[in-house]
Amino acid sequence: MSAFDFMTRHRAEFDAIRHDLHAHPELGLEEHRTAGIVADKLTEWGIEVHRGIGRTGVVGVLRSGNGAGSIGLRADMDALPMQEDNTVSYRSTKPGLMHACGHDGHTTMLLAAARYLAETRSFDGTVNFIFQPGEEGVGGALAMLEDGLLERFPCDALFGMHNRPGLPVGQFAIRPGAAMAGGAFFDITIKGKGAHGARPEDSIDPVLVAGHLITALQTIVSRNLPHSDVAVLSITKMTGGDAYNIIPDTATLGGTVRCFDSAIMTRIRDLLERTATNIAEGFGARASLDFRLIFAPTVNDPVHTTAYADTAAELVGEANVDRHAEAVMGSEDFSFMLEKTPGAYILAGGGQGAAPHHPRYNFNDETTPYGAALYARLVERSLPRMAHD
Known part of the structure; x- marks a missing residue:
């Protein structure tokens, strides 16, 4: 079963996780409930779990085979101090707080990839699933780095992803070099x-x-x-x-x-x-x-950008991957991790809807299978199993 087929088959489960996270938003460095759910899911799927990194960060470590290579996949977990203006059944239960940037979806996509890889073990090496707190301007990436993230969980390359409303679902956009301000x-x-x-x-x-x-x-x-x-x-x-x-x-x-x-x-x-x-x-x-x-500026390593784009093209077709997307003035604190270890950051199509940081924003669940499958295939391509395995 392909990674995308797996994500589609388990779509209801992953949507339920995302909706639960959306209904219970937490501010940066206060994501205790969210981190607990992430840790519990990883443990349930047989993944080694490390809690409390950068206060509320979680890292899951999954090893397969004897390969020495390692890859890090990162998602953010925090919400924003905003009042939600949506009427969905899973709207925020916390007045003045909402997931207005899609971090509930980012967390879900990485969890989905973790479950697939834990079941298939279709790679040779180590994957570090990095669930970061406090991306929204409160220093979560730096907190994890100061807590020894990359010394404790060394990675040959790091990869992140963000949803992009206005880009059709099933499309991706990336660029080498400076990608975000x-x-x-x-x-x-x-x-x-x-x-x-x-x-x-x-x-x-x-x-x-x-x-x-x-x-x-x-x-x-x-x-x-x-x-x-x-x-x-x-x-x-x-x-x-x-x-x-x-x-x-x-x-x-x-x-x-x-x-x-x-x-x-x-x-x-x-x-x-x-x-x-x-x-x-x-x-x-x-x-x-x-x-x-x-x-810091988010700077994509050219080699890893190509690898990311190639994997996306394999998943959705070359016509649906913009390899030279326009740099954007928005910022992302994953940049601090990329200053320490080379990697790349990609935008996943979120379809039509309100922009991030708007009170009517809501992550598009149709994006989840694509983002999760891209993470999974990136691991399989970056850490390939030998034929005799």
Whole structure:
């Protein structure tokens, strides 16, 4: 039985797992119930289980034959602090929390691949099933790495996958090199001098400084970087004061930076600090920058990208695999794992529906057999059994 046939035959079971995870979302580094279900399923299928890696991460280890090769497959488990607006029977049971990015589906696809490989053992070597917590900007990948993930479970290559609404089910998209942007969050705190709103001459108005900064910061990309250096800087929040007639002492700006090169990220950080400091000083105020790198650029190794795309083409046909997909400004903390071990990250078609991080998003269960079968076949092709086995 092929991997895809196996996934189709057991579709009802895998859908039930996904729906249960969807109904019980958990935030990053708090996925205790989810991790427990993952660990229990892996144990049930005879896979060696390691819990508590990076706080709530789980790694399943499956060995077959005597091969020395190893491969790592990674899925994320966390949900988002959002109120769900779907009416499905398995909608979130937790107010203010929902699986709005499809991590419930990613976890299910990897579990499905694990079950198939545990039953067939149709490979020679070691597979590490990596169930990562806290992908949504809270440092889950780094937490697992700091907990010795790749020293304890060495991998010759690492592979990940994300659903992509808008790409038809049964299609895949990938590209070599930089595939997803690195991402940083920043806060700028402006300290001035408060006063009555009727006497602005007594103040050093931090809100006025913030207004000038909002305009000036938009020139960092457009007036300092060549057009070939793709980057985005967005101011996404501003706070200052809580009364109509009081000029406050402080104001803050916050936002995000996205780009495909770590050197560009450093350049933008330096320009942010210089611009904020100089403009604030021009008004007699002071500004301080808190710049936090949350995601590194996701860079696909060319050799492993080709192997991933070849496997996908075997599964769905060459016409359904985009090998030169456009790089996207979204970010992914699997990038930190790819900095340590080469590998690749692919997008699996999710069909029509709301985009991730939307209150009406819902992972498409039709994607599960394709994603799970791709993981399974990738292992079989990467760690082939000898003919006499």
